[in-house]
Amino acid sequence: MQTSFTPEQLADPHVAESEKILRRCVHCGFCTATCPTYVTLGNELDSPRGRIYLIKDMLENDRPADREVVTHIDRCLSCLACTTTCPSGVDYMHLIDHARVHIEQTYQRPLGDRMIRGLLAAVLPYPARFRAALALARVARPLAPLLRRVKPLAPLAAMLDLAPRRAAKRRPAPASGDHPAAHGRVILLEGCAQPALDPGINAATVRLLTRRGVAIATPKGEGCCGALVHHMGREPQALDFARRNIDAWTREIEAGGLDAILITASGCGTTIKDYGHMLRLDPLYAAKAARVSALARDITEYLSTLDLEPLPKRDLVVAYHSACSLQHGQKITALPKLLLKTAGFTVRDPAEGHLCCGSAGTYNILQPEISATLKRRKVKNLEATKPDVIAAGNIGCLTQIGSGTAIPIVHTVELLDWAYGGPRPSKLGG
Amino acid sequence: MSQPIAFLPPRAAVLSQRARIIADLAALLPDGGLVHEARELVPFETDAYVAYRQLPLAVALPRTTQEVSAVLAYCNRHGIPVVPRGAGTSLCGGAIPQPDAVVLGLSRMSAILDVDLDNRVARVQAGVTNLSISETVGPEGFFYAPDPSSQLACTIGGNIGMNSGGAHCLKYGVTTNNLLGVTMVLMDGTVITLGGAHLDAAGYDLLGLVCGSEGQLGIVTEATVRILAKAEGARPVLFGFATSQEAGACVAEIIGAGIIPVAIEFMDRQAIEICEAFAKAGYPLHVGALLIIEVEGSEAEMEAMLAAIVTIARRHSVMTVRESQSATEAALIWKGRKSAFGATGRIADYICMDGTVPLGKLSHVLQRTEEICTGLGLRVANVFHAGDGNMHPLILFDANDPAEAAKAEDAGNEILKVCVEAGGCLTGEHGVGIEKRDLMRFQFSDADLAQQMAVRYAFDADWLLNPSKVFPLEGRPAA
Numbered sequence: 001m002q003t004s005f006t007p008e009q010l011a012d013p014h015v016a017e018s019e020k021i022l023r024r025c026v027h028c029g030f031c032t033a034t035c036p037t038y039v040t041l042g043n044e045l046d047s048p049r050g051r052i053y054l055i056k057d058m059l060e061n062d063r064p065a066d067r068e069v070v071t072h073i074d075r076c077l078s079c080l081a082c083t084t085t086c087p088s089g090v091d092y093m094h095l096i097d098h099a100r101v102h103i104e105q106t107y108q109r110p111l112g113d114r115m116i117r118g119l120l121a122a123v124l125p126y127p128a129r130f131r132a133a134l135a136l137a138r139v140a141r142p143l144a145p146l147l148r149r150v151k152p153l154a155p156l157a158a159m160l161d162l163a164p165r166r167a168a169k170r171r172p173a174p175a176s177g178d179h180p181a182a183h184g185r186v187i188l189l190e191g192c193a194q195p196a197l198d199p200g201i202n203a204a205t206v207r208l209l210t211r212r213g214v215a216i217a218t219p220k221g222e223g224c225c226g227a228l229v230h231h232m233g234r235e236p237q238a239l240d241f242a243r244r245n246i247d248a249w250t251r252e253i254e255a256g257g258l259d260a261i262l263i264t265a266s267g268c269g270t271t272i273k274d275y276g277h278m279l280r281l282d283p284l285y286a287a288k289a290a291r292v293s294a295l296a297r298d299i300t301e302y303l304s305t306l307d308l309e310p311l312p313k314r315d316l317v318v319a320y321h322s323a324c325s326l327q328h329g330q331k332i333t334a335l336p337k338l339l340l341k342t343a344g345f346t347v348r349d350p351a352e353g354h355l356c357c358g359s360a361g362t363y364n365i366l367q368p369e370i371s372a373t374l375k376r377r378k379v380k381n382l383e384a385t386k387p388d389v390i391a392a393g394n395i396g397c398l399t400q401i402g403s404g405t406a407i408p409i410v411h412t413v414e415l416l417d418w419a420y421g422g423p424r425p426s427k428l429g430g
Numbered sequence: 431m432s433q434p435i436a437f438l439p440p441r442a443a444v445l446s447q448r449a450r451i452i453a454d455l456a457a458l459l460p461d462g463g464l465v466h467e468a469r470e471l472v473p474f475e476t477d478a479y480v481a482y483r484q485l486p487l488a489v490a491l492p493r494t495t496q497e498v499s500a501v502l503a504y505c506n507r508h509g510i511p512v513v514p515r516g517a518g519t520s521l522c523g524g525a526i527p528q529p530d531a532v533v534l535g536l537s538r539m540s541a542i543l544d545v546d547l548d549n550r551v552a553r554v555q556a557g558v559t560n561l562s563i564s565e566t567v568g569p570e571g572f573f574y575a576p577d578p579s580s581q582l583a584c585t586i587g588g589n590i591g592m593n594s595g596g597a598h599c600l601k602y603g604v605t606t607n608n609l610l611g612v613t614m615v616l617m618d619g620t621v622i623t624l625g626g627a628h629l630d631a632a633g634y635d636l637l638g639l640v641c642g643s644e645g646q647l648g649i650v651t652e653a654t655v656r657i658l659a660k661a662e663g664a665r666p667v668l669f670g671f672a673t674s675q676e677a678g679a680c681v682a683e684i685i686g687a688g689i690i691p692v693a694i695e696f697m698d699r700q701a702i703e704i705c706e707a708f709a710k711a712g713y714p715l716h717v718g719a720l721l722i723i724e725v726e727g728s729e730a731e732m733e734a735m736l737a738a739i740v741t742i743a744r745r746h747s748v749m750t751v752r753e754s755q756s757a758t759e760a761a762l763i764w765k766g767r768k769s770a771f772g773a774t775g776r777i778a779d780y781i782c783m784d785g786t787v788p789l790g791k792l793s794h795v796l797q798r799t800e801e802i803c804t805g806l807g808l809r810v811a812n813v814f815h816a817g818d819g820n821m822h823p824l825i826l827f828d829a830n831d832p833a834e835a836a837k838a839e840d841a842g843n844e845i846l847k848v849c850v851e852a853g854g855c856l857t858g859e860h861g862v863g864i865e866k867r868d869l870m871r872f873q874f875s876d877a878d879l880a881q882q883m884a885v886r887y888a889f890d891a892d893w894l895l896n897p898s899k900v901f902p903l904e905g906r907p908a909a
Contacts, residue, residue: 001480001779002829023830026775027480029519033559033583042538042557043491044518045470053473068469085582087708087772 001025004060013281014098015059021095022056024088025049031082031092036356037075040373045072048082048092055099064106065099073099075370077363078231079356080328093329094277100233112152117232120362125224125241130196137163158368162399168199183213184259186302187252189245189272192224194265194395200425201264201395204417205299209262211421212306217258221248225263227271230278231361239282242275246288253291260297264413266394267361270329272296298326299413300336300393311344311419318345318415319387321378321401323394324356336393336412343419348385352377359400371400379404389428391415432840435864437484437898440530444487444510451510452488455532458500463538465489474515474533478580479523479865481781481835486513486527491535495613495621495651498534502649503619505532511894512617514645516557516588519580521771521782522863524592524644528898534649536587542566543652551610551627553654556587560594563655572657575602578859579768587650593642595859597693597767598724600817602658604859606641613652614640617890627654639885644861645896647889661726664692666763667736669743670717670750674698674812677719678792680746681816684723685789689738694817695722695767698796701774701813701824708773709766712759714750721816722767770813771824778809778826779835781865783842785849786820786858798848799823806837820858821849847872862900870902883907 003022010016031048032038038047045054054069065073076096083092109117123129141160148157188205195202209216226241252258263269271278276290318340326332337347358364358374379401382390390409392398402409414425444451456464465471466488475483487510492498505512511531518525527533536557544553547570552563560581563574577596578584584594590612595604602608611625625637640647671677674696681694697705697713697720706713713720723739725732740751754760766773774780787795796812803810803825814822823845827838846856846869856866856873870879883901886893893906 002835024775026478026772026779027476028478028580028772028775029517029583030580030769030772031583032517033561038537042540043465044473044535044537045465049518050473054469057469057472066469068467072470087769088775089708089773090775 001027001056003056009059009062014101018055018059018095018098021091022052025052025090026088028087030085030087031090034081034085034354036077036079036081036358036374037370039355040370041075046075048076051076051099052090052092052095055095058099058102065103066107070103070107070109073103075367077324077356077358077360079324079360081324081354081356084328084331084354093274097230100231101235102233104233104235110152116155116366120365121229121232121234121237124228124362125192125226127192127196130193134163134196135167138165138167154368155365158365158371162364162403164197164399168197183306185215185217185257186259187217187219187249187261189225189261189263189265189268190218190222191265191268191395197395197399198411201411201414204411204414204422204425205262205264207422208303208413208417208420214306217252219248219252225268225271227267228361230271239278242278242289243285245272246275246279246285246292249292250288253295258295260302261292261295262297262299262302264299264393264411265396266298266323266325266330266332267396269296269298270325273330298330298332298393300339301332303339303413303416304335308339308342308416308420310342313346314344314419316345316389317385317387318347319350319382319385319390319407320347320412321350321357321382321390321392321397322353323392323397324360326393327354336391339416340391340412343416345415345419348387350378350381350385352381357397357400359394359396361396364400375400375404383407389415432836432843435482435868436903437528437864438903440528441509441511444508444530447508448487451508451532454504455488455490455501458504459490459492459497461493463491463493463497465491474518474527474535477515477518477520477523477525479521479526479781479863480829481839482523482526482864484526484528486531486533487529489533489535491538493538495615498615498649498651499619499621501532501534502615502617505894506618506892509892509894511897512649513896514587514591514649516585516591517559517580517583519584519588520592520863521784521860522857522865524588524861524863524896524899526864536585536649536651539651540585545657546627547572547657549627550657550659551654552657553627553652554586555652556590556650557585560584560586560589563657567657568660571660573660574655574657575599575608576605579771581768586653586655590641590650590653591643591645592859592861595815595818595820597695597764597815599859600694600815601690601692606638608656609637609641609653610656611654612637612640612650614648614650616648617892617894622648625654642861643886644863644900646886646900647895649895662728663732664724664726664760665732666693666722666724666754666760667739668714668750668752668754668763669721669723669748670714671719671721671746671748672717674719674796675793676746677721678796678816680743680748681721681792682789683742683745684739685817687738687742689735691723691735691739691817692726693722693724694815696720696812696814696816697722697767697770698812700809700811701770704773704777704811705766705770705813707776708769709762711762711766712752713763713766714752717749722763767813774811774824774826779829780811780824780826781838781842782860783821783823783825783845784857784860784866785846785854786818787849787852787854789819791852791854792816792819792821795821795848795852795854799845802841802844802848806841808834808838808841815858818858819854843869864899867898867900868902870900876905879905
């Protein structure tokens with residue numbers, strides 16, 4: 001597609017990158033068809049092609065973001081289904097990342113929106129604060145219907161709806177792997193929201209890996225991956241999170257013998273795999289960030305290198321929900337299903353598997369209406385496969401889908417841990 | 431060098447009333463159905479023919495036939511041009527608006543209304559995507575046959591407007607052969623029904639007239655289409671040749687022998703490289719040209735047809751013959767082919783031609799195409815429906831280089847003239863739109879065009895529907 005940027009504009013490396021991305025787009029429109037918001041709202045402005053055009057217009061004209069542009073960019077889930085569909089290879093992810101930073105730098109959001117976003121950015125990435133917030137939410141839940149009636153407060157209602165009704169049992173932090181590493185040594189990202197919402201996921205991961213002789217390092221100083229604030233366009237904060245993790249992990253990497261950095265929440269995985277790109281302009285961190293990204297693996301990617309043995313078929317039907325950050329962000333599609341099948345489960349794919357469930361980080365809080373529509377659609381498709389259990393690889397999806405169905409939902413690794421000698425996931429009952 | 435394609439001058443009376451028109455239309459379309467903010471109009475300034483761009487006055491996104499009727503009646507009363515838009519995937523600028531026009535987008539009318547397997551028909555809203563019809567009836571063993579490469583995104587309403595084809599139309603025919611009825615809104619707001627859920631209707635066959643009328647006779651809001659039972663099996667087979675000429679001659683002999691496979695698709699070396707890079711379908715990279723030939727039916731039927739085709743291909747020195755070994759591989763072969771245009775975006779900007787020629791002339795036209803493009807210093811990739819003689823040279827250029835963009839347009843015009851001179855036509859399936867409008871006189875006599883315009887006049891006397899398209903601006907009847 002034709003672009004018109006001046007040499008002065010292109011001197012900014014961020015603009016230069018976006019220009020390259022825009023030049024790839026031929027405006028064929030394929031991306032509209034698999035975009036959850038276009039499918040839901042039927043307006044090209046809420047499709048990847050429409051947003052690409054809005055961003056192009058804004059950047060070419062050196063314009064601050066305005067209400068209209070922000071409305072349509074905000075509605076993007078960053079599910080990246082468009083990048084799976086796009087035949088031209090348009091790097092939509094980095095284009096919308098740039099647009100979000102531009103919005104954050106040039107646009108003042110209405111007060112209510114600013115407060116909600118400030119609250120999310122100050123709470124979610126910090127496990128202790130998030131646990132406290134969840135406790136508060138359990139008390140405040142009766143206020144949800146009231147809040148929903150006041151439009152600027154609707155995100156608060158969405159938050160209350162999503163908060164689990166019961167507190168997650170605190171579990172001890174995963175044991176540090178000091179024992180000899182027979183089959184490798186890895187870092188397991190502890191994460192921020194996931195351990196508060198469901199500590200059972202990493203516990204299952206530790207059990208499974210430990211049984212397989214994999215040593216797990218838990219480096220000090222690690223924190224949130226930065227994805228939550230990154231998707232809000234709060235780049236300095238996101239890069240600080242990234243640098244902090246890179247520092248913590250680089251110490252482990254330099255100690256030698258580290259095979260992988262494992263992530264059990266695919267939303268985080270997509271961001272960590274992008275650290276190299278996020279910090280490419282930082283001379284102190286570019287190389288270290290690239291090294292971290294190269295070592296980052298989704299848990300299912302790593303497990304598939306362990307040659308887990310085939311197990312006899314068991315009488316349990318699993319509907320596999322492919323998290324967008326896995327299937328579109330990291331292009332991991334068949335692996336998790338193959339692991340489940342090898343472990344003896346019957347795996348079913350729901351219709352419209354490419355469509356987002358509406359979780360998308362903080363999207364279900366900031367865009368509660370679209371998110372709820374997508375959740376209903378997703379749950380309907382999953383339930384149509386008549387599963388005993390739903391499995392997914394991302395905490396956001398687990399929370400979102402779990403709040404819309406009575407069918408138990410677990411992380412893929414919890415089923416694998418169970419199949420290979422761990423306890424039956426408590427969510428399955430019995 | 432040819433002049434840029436002109437649009438009709440905007441109607442001053444419409445532009446001066448913009449604020450009032452927007453207020454009135456917004457009232458007809460509750461629920462955020464009118465886009466009118468300056469920023470928000472920009473993404474509607476073009477379709478997949480990005481060489482031309484014009485901002486519209488507003489964009490209407492109705493949800494019902496009644497809303498379409500209300501908008502059209504209003505625009506008719508006030509002399510406001512209307513440009514229909516499905517998914518905006520037109521390769522000839524069929525959905526490019528103009529400053530005094532309201533874009534009427536059907537993207538919020540995307541429901542499948544009724545599926546009647548016993549009678550092999552489906553009734554759908556016009557904004558439904560082509561592929562979603564096949565996806566809906568697929569689990570029951572049925573499909574909708576015409577399959578434009580953009581079928582993932584393009585709408586059935588757009589398909590009707592352009593009488594779209596696709597790879598599988600060699601056997602099953604194009605849109606007009608698979609369309610049974612429509613609900614259409616005339617420019618004055620009148621809602622009419624043409625055809626129905628049966629093969630033929632009493633009275634004039636106006637359905638045939640509407641199909642391919644590029645949104646100039648009315649706006650189709652619902653369609654009843656024929657769905658077909660899927661064949662027992664289907665298998666794409668890859669045939670690699672040293673040269674485009676040999677591949678072209680092979681196609682002519684296959685069809686000449688009375689063999690009609692489901693599809694015969696052609697790719698030259700440039701196109702093979704582009705598609706393989708995206709789809710990783712395993713296309714042979716050492717050949718000069720590739721035919722994807724799909725056969726279908728029972729195992730025995732497929733074997734028999736394939737054997738006959740292989741015999742012919744050998745006479746044309748075929749280098750490789752490879753059958754797809756699995757459903758996954760077959761899907762990849764088609765994914766690569768159907769993504770060819772978009773995937774070309776990885777290496778260059780392009781414009782896509784759509785001329786159709788008699789099969790005996792395929793080799794000649796391929797050679798002339800190459801000469802025209804290299805003569806202008808341009809690269810070309812060929813990927814097209816060879817069995818139908820429906821050629822799609824993709825002329826590659828740099829859109830940020832205005833001189834090269836103009837050359838690409840010139841090359842396209844020359845190639846289409848070669849197609850017409852070879853006994854073919856300007857467009858096989860994409861439509862005329864804005865792109866081929868000024869070439870219409872190479873194809874049609876003044877009398878031919880006058881008769882077509884008379885029909886258009888009968889439906890829309892003020893020429894409000896998609897007015898800048900199809901017919902050259904000079905020589906139109908005075909309104």
